[in-house]
Amino acid sequence: MTARDKHLLETPQAPRTLAASAHTGDTAPAEPPAAAKKNIKDYTLAELTAWMTAQGEPVFHARQIFQWLYQKRVRQFQEMTTLSKSLRMLLESHFHMGNLEAASRQESSDGSRKFAFRLSDGRLVEAVLMPNNTHYTVCISSQVGCAMGCAFCMTAKMGLERNLTPGEIVGQVVELAREIQDDKLVRNVVYMGMGEPLHNFEPVMSSLAILQEDFGFGLSQRRITVSTSGLVPAIRRFGAHPARVMLAISLNGVTDATRGTLMPVNRRWPIAEVLQACRDIPSDNRYRITFEYILMKGVTDDLADARKLVRLLHGMKCKVNLIPYNPYPGSPFHAPDLERCHAFQRLLLERGLLATLRISKGQDIQAACGQLITGAKTAAERVKMTLSELEASLGG
Numbered sequence: 099m100t101a102r103d104k105h106l107l108e109t110p111q112a113p114r115t116l117a118a119s120a121h122t123g124d125t126a127p128a129e130p131p132a133a134a135k136k137n138i139k140d141y142t143l144a145e146l147t148a149w150m151t152a153q154g155e156p157v158f159h160a161r162q163i164f165q166w167l168y169q170k171r172v173r174q175f176q177e178m179t180t181l182s183k184s185l186r187m188l189l190e191s192h193f194h195m196g197n198l199e200a201a202s203r204q205e206s207s208d209g210s211r212k213f214a215f216r217l218s219d220g221r222l223v224e225a226v227l228m229p230n231n232t233h234y235t236v237c238i239s240s241q242v243g244c245a246m247g248c249a250f251c252m253t254a255k256m257g258l259e260r261n262l263t264p265g266e267i268v269g270q271v272v273e274l275a276r277e278i279q280d281d282k283l284v285r286n287v288v289y290m291g292m293g294e295p296l297h298n299f300e301p302v303m304s305s306l307a308i309l310q311e312d313f314g315f316g317l318s319q320r321r322i323t324v325s326t327s328g329l330v331p332a333i334r335r336f337g338a339h340p341a342r343v344m345l346a347i348s349l350n351g352v353t354d355a356t357r358g359t360l361m362p363v364n365r366r367w368p369i370a371e372v373l374q375a376c377r378d379i380p381s382d383n384r385y386r387i388t389f390e391y392i393l394m395k396g397v398t399d400d401l402a403d404a405r406k407l408v409r410l411l412h413g414m415k416c417k418v419n420l421i422p423y424n425p426y427p428g429s430p431f432h433a434p435d436l437e438r439c440h441a442f443q444r445l446l447l448e449r450g451l452l453a454t455l456r457i458s459k460g461q462d463i464q465a466a467c468g469q470l471i472t473g474a475k476t477a478a479e480r481v482k483m484t485l486s487e488l489e490a491s492l493g494g
């Protein structure tokens with residue numbers, strides 16, 4: 099039995115946040131209240147099956163519960179009518195449903211909808227539902243805030259408040275799916291909302307298992323993308339992990355000088371180390387890499403940068419996703435004009451790099467992924483983390 103199995107079976111306990119573990123001052127971020135009942139959505143199917151076995155219940159009930167939670171998306175145990183009354187009562191005495199309440203909704207002119215969901219401790223996280231012709235893509239958060247401090251990102255202004263649990267991560271997908279009025283399904287999930295997913299490694303990995311489960315959403319590996327700012331030890335763990343979902347690396351600069359100014363994490367793991375970690379991912383997983391590159395006027399949009407990008411990624415099986423900078427009130431950068439964005443893309447394409455230009459959805463509601471925020475803090479209020487604390491918190 100792993101430590102996590104043990105925790106799920108025995109000890110009701112709030113998750114330990116990496117920020118809390120790396121922070122020793124008085125202003126350590128609060129954990130969610132240690133609830134007597136556990137969030138049933140924190141459990142993978144294997145973990146719920148183990149719980150059933152420990153209770154002496156037939157294990158197929160775990161599969162039925164998954165169907166009620168993720169396919170029928172009920173909000174109460176009493177609605178799980180294929181389970182006996184006594185099992186429903188047993189569940190109710192041990193678990194809560196982990197329903198998230200929508201504290202706010204905003205609809206963009208292009209149809210994408212941004213939600214702020216309230217967590218059990220009152221904190222808010224944001225998620226976006228984006229319609230396509232045949233399906234929906236959802237963009238979800240992995241942490242409340244983020245510790246990485248990127249200069250261009252609104253979420254960075256919050257600092258890291260706490261990690262989300264697996265149930266709080268998949269809960270966002272459940273609530274967004276409940277909002278869908280037509281017969282289209284959620285087909286793609288991107289971890290590009292608030293937070294650095296690889297800084298919350300285990301809960302994110304559990305959430306991936308839950309989303310992929312056939313008795314749950316049954317999402318394909320190729321339809322889930324985890325985006326990272328480039329935490330090298332975590333990229334290596336991720337590359338070797340059986341979850342085998344798509345990986346996106348936020349590159350956003352082609353020299354360590356530029357990237358280090360924009361993304362403090364680059365001062366610990368510079369570009370060459372990030373790329374080497376990508377190259378070292380086992381070959382059957384390696385093709386799943388996208389490099390995200392924000393085009394910022396006068397900062398990252400020089401055509402010489404495009405040529406450098408081609409050289410950096412030479413020989414790698416990958417794709418580049420160009421994102422024109424999405425400004426917000428008071429943001430320090432600007433997007434280049436569309437002509438420059440196209441010229442940058444054209445140069446990459448001409449030199450054999452697969453490159454897409456993402457014209458962000460939901461610009462009028464600031465729903466671009468990575469731009470979600472529930473309240474900026476002053477520098478003094480932010481949870482601070484040094485790079486060595488960050489590295490120590492990534493562990494094995």
Ligand code: SAH
Pocket residue numbers: 244250251252289290291292293294295325326327346347348350390391392421422423424425466467468469
């Ligand atoms: N923390 C992860 C995932 C969330 S951010 C990461 O950084 O990869 C998701 C993406 O949004 C990242 O590629 C980030 O570079 C991008 N992003 C952040 N702020 C942005 C902005 N103002 N305009 C355009 N893209 C932005």
Ligand code: SF4
Pocket residue numbers: 244245246247248251252253254291292293294326327348468
């Ligand atoms: Fe965090 Fe990503 Fe924003 Fe950087 S871009 S601060 S890693 S959410």
